Amino acid sequence: QLPFSYFFYFLALFRLAIMNYKTCFHLLLALFIPRSVLCLAMTVRNLNSDQFALLEFKDRIAGPQNVLADNWAASTSVCNWIGVSCGILHKRVIALNLTSMNLRGTIPPHLGNLSFLLSLDLSSNHFYGHLPKELGQLHHLRILQLSYNRLNGEIPSWLGNLQRVRRLQMKNNYFTGRIPETLVNISNLEILNLGLNQLSGQVPSSIFKISSLKIIILSNNSLSGSLPNDMCQHLPKLEVFYLRSNELSGNIPSSMGKCSNLKNLSLYLNQLTGIIPRSIGNLTQLKELYLGFNNLEGQIPEEIGNLLGLEMLDIQAIKCLTGQIPTSIFNISSLKTIVLSNNSLSGSLPTDMCQYLPKLELLYLHSNELSGNIPSSMSKCSNLKNLSLSLNQLTGIIPRSIGNLTQLKELYLGFNNLEGQILEEIGNLLGLELLNIQAIKGLTGRIPTSIFNISSLKTIVLSNNSLSGSLPNDMCQHLPKLEMLYLSQNELSGQIPSNIFNSTTLEEIDLFNNKLEDILKHLEVLNIFVNNLITGSATDHEWSFFSSLTNCRNLKTIAVSGNPLSGVLPTYIRNLSKSLQYFYASNCELQGIIPMEIGNLTNLLLVQLGYNKLSGFIPTSIGGLRNLQSLGLSSNKLGGPISESLCGLERLYEMYLGLNKLHGSIPSCLGNITSLGYLHLDSNKLSSTIPSTLWNLKDILEIDLSSNHLHNSHAIDVGNLRSLLKLNLSRNLLTGDILSTFGGLITLVSLDLSNNILYGQIPESFDELISLEFLDLCNNNLSGVIPKSLEKLLYLKYFNVSFNRLEGEIPSEGCFSNFPSTSFMKNYALCGPPRLLVPPCKNDIHKNSQMIILHAFRRCRRRSTTLPIKDDLLSLKTPRRISHAELSRATNGFEESNMLGSGSFGYVYKGRLSDGMEVAIKVFNLQTEGAFRSFDIECDAMRNIVHRNIVKVITCCSSVDFKALVLDYMSNGNLEKWLHSENCFPDIIQRVDIMIDVAVAIEHLHNGHRTPIIHCDIKPSNILLDEDMVAHVGDFGVAKLLGEGEVKKQTMTLATIGYMAPEFGSTGIVSIKCDVYSYGIILIETFTKKKPTDNLFAEE
Template identity: 50%
Template sequence: MAGIIPHQIGNLKHLNWLNLGINNIVGSVPPAIFNSTLSIISLELNQLSGHLPSDMGLWLPNLESLYLGGNQLHGSFSKSICNASQLIRLDVSHNYFSGSIPDNLGNLRNLKILNLQGNNLTSLGLSFLSSLTNCRGLEYLLFGKNQLLSGQLPGLVGNLSRSLQRFDASFCNISGSIPSEIGNLSRLISIFLFDSKLTGTIPTTIGGLKELQSLYLENNKLEGSIPFELCHLNKLAFLLLTNNKLSGPIPACLGNLISLRNLFLGSNMFSSSIPSSWTGLNDLLILNLSYNSLSGPLPIDMGKWKVLTSMDLSNNQFSSNIPTGVANLKDLTHFSLSNNRITGSIPESFGDLLSLEFLDLSRNNLSGEIPKSLENLRYLKYFNVSFNRLQGEIPKGGPFGNYSIESFKGNEALCGAAQLHVPCSKTRPLRNSMVRTKLIISVALPIASAILVLALIIIILRRRKRKDRSTTQEDSTPLGTWRRISYHELHQATDGFSDRRLLGNGSYGSVYQGTLLDGMEFAVKVFKLELEGAFKSFDVECEVLRNIRHRNLIKIISSCSNDLDFKALVLEFMSNGSLDKWLYSNNHSLDILQRLNIMIDVASALEYLHHGNATPVVHCDLKPSNVLLDEDMVAHLSDFGIAKLLSEEDSMIQTMTMATIGYMAPEYGIEGIVSTKGDVYSFGVLMMETITRKRPTNKMFEGETSLRSWVEESLSSSLNQVVDTNLQSSIGGKRSATDNCALSILLVGLECSVEAPDERLDMKETVTKLKKIKVRSVHITELHGLELQTGYFSLRQIKAATNNFDSANKIGEGGFGPVYKGVLPDGRVVAVKQLSSKSKQGNREFVTEIGMISGLQHPNLVKLYGCCIEGNQLLLIYEYLENNSLARALFGRDEQRLNLDWSTRKKICLGIARGLAYLHEESRLKIVHRDIKATNVLLDKDLNAKISDFGLAKLDEEENTHISTRIAGTIGYMAPEYAMRGYLTDKADVYSFGVVLLEIVSGKSNTNYKPKEEFVFLLDWAYVQQEQGNLLELVDPCLGSKYSKEEALRMLNLALLCTNPSPTLRPLMSSVVSMIEGKAPVQAPLIKRKDADQDARFKAFEMLSHDSQTNVSTFSHDSQAPRSTVMGGPWTDSSMSIPDETRDHSSSSMLLNNNP
């Protein structure tokens, strides 16, 4: 909804609730609104501007909630609001309010939520905190990102409400120590004090905050050691202490914090080894201990961190071999051991780390060869083993074709392909007899070892055969590890198999709950032997359950059989019943993360059955009633009565169809063909059923309509049509995060349930995808207000729109595939970005771009209509913009360039600035684009600018101000602090904007224009012209004299101001908008040009240049410059980009605090 709020709205005398939030409403807030009986005013996330009435709080006797966050309101913060005595929730965050925070906020005795973040507010000595001690019900106190706030946190913070759950004073100029009295706030869940000037030690009293889940203290000047009292925080999930001056040993007791997800202790002065107790942190996702003085061996059991996705141990003094258990970290994407003293060889098992994207083992003492198994790591984008003692031939396959000599230098005995300039040939002979001797030993020892191992294997096998024979004679039950249970005991434990104990009925039997005399509960499955197939079902289930063990499979305790009369299996008792009960009972409900966890559990069980045994097991009857939940809501797959065991030589078998209608794969239902891909199909249906809460046998799925086809067709119009209404109604402010998670699960479900078995995922791929969704969701569910507004399109729809991707409709070529023009059935003209199935970028940036832009609506952002993920197709469907990219308009071939007059150029600059201001300061999700360049600015038919390509973007939560990350962007546009140190803030976008602004005024490309050999960039030339007082020499000659010299000087000075080497001296984008509009003056500092070896920008360029040499692909037909190696704008790519080497987490992207 757009437009203004009519003044007449104040005439609605009986209006109680006004909700106009999350729209495109402009103009001022009518004063009449503040003279009413309203109890709730919700105007957040619009484009409202102007001042609020100074007496706004005097005439609102019933007001309980006032939401004004995410607008463009300015002026002083009215003290009269403190007269609205019934106020419970007050949110004025992310506006331009200035002046002092009222000292009488304590008059609002009922206040629970106070959010003042992201303004320009002040408070002498933080005096406003004193009055807030009167608000005894205060739960949220958020005043971070007010950079003018200064002073010390007073001890009276300990007198704030005992109900306080979240305290945010981050990114202010707060100094002094953290008061020990903060330990009085016993219900605190989150403390955000990062990016300030705090000194002193971490108070031990924080250890008394038993409910604390998040402690963010990074980027301060804290000293001393980590208090052992922190080890009492059993619920702590996020501990971030990066970039302080902390020292001493790392407490071993942190290993007791089993809830830890993110542990960041990097850039301090810690000394000790990694405590062995830490291997008990089973839910750890990210570990960063880099840049300390840690030593000793790496934990031999670090393979127990099963869900770890990122581990940075670089720049320490670790000395040991790399533990082979690292290969168990199947979700690991980022692993750095750079600059340590690691010895031994690179484990061959590293080839099993299929999710790995970043591996840095440089500057150690590694020896041996680079394992050829690393060729399997198809997602590995960054690989560095330089400066070790490696030898032999560098692998050629997989990702190794993309690496330069920089990845391998400093290893004299390595050789490789011709492009690496270290060829393997006869010209590299053994240098002396010592080398020959070593070679003989290296050959002889393995042969001798192999003979010895073979002899041991023969001995062991003979002994095992004897043991097996004796075991078979002694115990014929499926499991001999537990005592036998007689029929009498079972009868007594189940009250004679009474109906009161009945848990459920299956195809071949009934399940009862039983309790033994010692109090142990169990479930017993009693087979109905009168049914045909019951005997076989008992035998199959015994065989399967006897030979498999997995945490997500039901465990068999014992069995009871007296040949022909009675057969039963004694199983674990699952206290929470079946998934079917939780989905369809009125008194049970599951939130989105519970559903996702259950899906991961079932997928893990299936992965084990299909790939974890010499004999693959096909379950054949996957459905909600066969998924059981224990007391911790961990899912266990049950009922193997019709399971099939595939021999090693058979990938499928043909049999009689016995599974459940609605869940059966087509090839099983029609032809009786059983394979693991049949289970994958059933699991896809199960995923869709779990999210939609619609049985595949529902009456609505008759004829040609199935659950799958309904989901696929409905997603293209509205996600809400298919997602379970219980999810939609129960998530409140977290609705959009749930939508993103639900959409991701449904898309995986669609990939699993395609008709052709060969096109389905396997369960390993499925588990990986679901776990990545979970990693994203751990953070995404903490975001508020992201509403996924894209639709899902089928491949059939897109083929029809583009005439089957006809070359006549091709309008551009990007680094990862072509872009086509298409027409949807409703007449909308669209641009379809088609990612190549061979793209190393993969789904990560694809999902990032969907997650980022789908929740954003702004006139200067490109509109994303939807996406398509089907088979190996990854498609993004955008609005079609007739005038292509700004890069082509400025730098394209003669027939492509546009005649852009001065007013048009100014309009384009203003449009880009407004789009970035919205991303940084106005949207609820604060987003850093990371790749602003002329290629990524598109022009519509009226030459309005729209920012595109969010594949590299990063989310900036309210409690985060920066991320230290691997660089991802375009050479020539990246800010120096980002290019050199990976230090990312929104000021990096400001720098890139300054470069683009210079290009627009000059009509020249920053990276291609070199008036003299000594100048690397156009920006360097601009500095020279500024020093000489000749800035107007930069103006595009095509403009002739038809431009305003005053405006041109303002634009050029603004470009230099935005590209200041110091990020703190660059303006906010909202200020840039005012400067372009002439509402604020521009005073560009005189920046003295330095020699290339001193200038930060040139250091950054030097660091990146070798990477870019191998990343450049062929030339685009639309451009004279190399194509980008990251996802380009929907039309063409014309500049060289460096891909991100970290994982995404989005929204599908990652939060800024999760990837130092």
């Protein structure tokens, strides 16, 4: 039988073998590995390496339907797994395609072991984290597709090692930093797609030297700098070049014309300057050209007319682009889309502009300076679906031939200098969905009735013209899809058709400023609460629909809450009916200020403007609304002080001003509004004392002043508030005692005084709050005991006194039988039942007794030793004294967030001592059988152990009802976490080093003392790793001390299944062989990543 030290020597040589690679490695295998280990090595070696890599991959990802978990089974051939393709001859994995399988997790490094892989496609999943460097080992890879994930970090330079890759697609991730120059090494690259990331810096000039490139997509990043002048010199095969939505500057290189095979070019949304080079006309293969949203200047070159295969031309939003539209553009018969809007183009349109555009579907020329007539030949663009000529200087009439564009869906002709009438022929456009002919003062006559027969129409905008006549009585009868109707500022007359209000789809109507007879003039209630209505105007525009309500002289209620109307309240709100009583406009996305003119509506009883984005001050004119009973302005951005003018609201019952930015003091005169039932000023920046006048509001039901900076000059006396249901003064700066007068509030349901600086005791009179359901006093400086009389509060459902200085027994009867431990945590000296996580109450122990410090070390010193004293034992000669209070502070009251783990006899917490030292604190659960003995065993076992590979005990804290060990903190956790983590796994050198450390530690335990120490529970979770990944054996709670050659019989087995020696589990016999067996199991697990309970070992 080999001695245990064999393992140590073997692993040391094994590490050397790895570093000197294969020759030495094979020699060591032959010389040193025992037969059992050789058998295991052969078993692992015979496993298909591809299968092993994919099983590791499966273990590290999750999917909602567990597709891989059900399909990827070790019992079936890897070549039959979903998403896996194998070579015909060698049966090695050559392709892995898991696209769009909703998989989550990090990409594990094991994929780098698929050495025959040609294609890896993980696109359209939820992979995150960095790319593992092991993927750089896939030297046969041709396709790497990782688009549409959540990968981050920089694009690694080792991608340049994948020299056979043809497609590199990593679009739509979160990659940052620069594009690595090493990509130039991928000499056969055909597709490079890094769009929709967060890349920065310049585009590496080396990319433009990869002559095999056909597609370059770098759109939607933050790339800067200029394009190389010779960028197309080495790109003869380039077909797609997308750099849109970046921060590129400089000129468009004139050498662009040398990319002779280019089909798609997008430089859209950058900061490019200079002119559009004429050489672009040499790109005769071009199908799509996007140059818009840049800082270019000059004219559109005539040479663009050479692009006879062009289908999409988009040069928009360039204000310095002037001159005429080249007529040659209108000769490109392949064009389907022309977008030249938002420039400064001038001149007239060719009379035969549609003669050679049979495929044109979209023509956007709006927002330019075009003049002249609309060509009548426009009708020859027979496939046109979208036509926009708005915001130009076009003259003449609307040609009848437009009625021949029967495919048209959208027609914009507004904001021009046209004249005449809207022609009846527009009624021929039976597929039209949007008609916008607005702001043309020369447009007269009636609205053609044929327009109202176009059943596909969703939007009609004919406002701000000079149209006259009446509207057809059945105007909405044939418009089943109509959503928006704008006819304002015309000269329309007659009655508003009644069926307009029967439309089930109509969302917006604007008939303002016509001569129509108002059928709404008798309207009293307008209630369009909680719909999806919008104003149709910009967010900073006034509510224009208010103007149409000014004639409703009997209007008493406006209820528009819950609609995303946006915009601002207009000043002509003053023109609304003086009979208006109720104004509901909360949650409407309102912006701007509340107009002072609201004070003109003197009969208002209710104003609800909460949950908007209103800013500015609260208008003082509101104080003049003497009849107002409810004022709701919560959840806005209102600032300034609370005006004393509000004190004039003598009939006010509800005042909601919470969740704003109000500052200053609370006006004491609010206490004079004796009608107040609800006062909410919470979540502002108020900083005064609380006016004592508020405590005189005898009929008030709710007061909420929480989350401010309020303080008090005297104790708060609420004895007069006999009707109060809810009082919330939390999160302020209140001090002093809680007066017993609170007990008189027999109607009080909710009381929150938390997060203040209150001190003194909890009043006994609280037991008189017979209606109380909610009581929160946490985070104060309250002392004394919790009155047992509070058990009488039958309706109390929530109680919290945590973070105070309370002591004594926690009441246990009545409502207190249901409160959790969090209700009492972090107090001075509360005691009670174990479920509340406080010490038990012991009548025979004085409540102020001190903890007995370092009990275990005193026991240890009673035993003599002949071992030499080393330097690092000096700290044990005078162990540091530490108290329960210091340990509590170090762990924030043994807070759960500081817990590192738990075991059979207690919990381990991370703590920081007063000197800043980080430690691990093992707290024994003394309610567990054997905990006292376990504490003593650890002291006995470790009193003489000082070794770099064994966890060091710094000190301990021991009393009758509390025992803890203070240990060195190991920042890298335990070995189990590293072996079975999804994100990190030690390399083989680290694993060998760790196992050498453990071997040395066990050798020291067995042979480094006169009395051997047997650990009895060696397993990965008891092997801890410090910041340098040095292993330390810990947790000696079930250890044994043996004489020479001695064995012991353990009556209760506490070791861990799988790591426990067979003789220990079956007979309870303990010897050093038990630790050696456990070590062998860990050795296997460390190098196979298979737990002893894995199916791999099921038959052994």
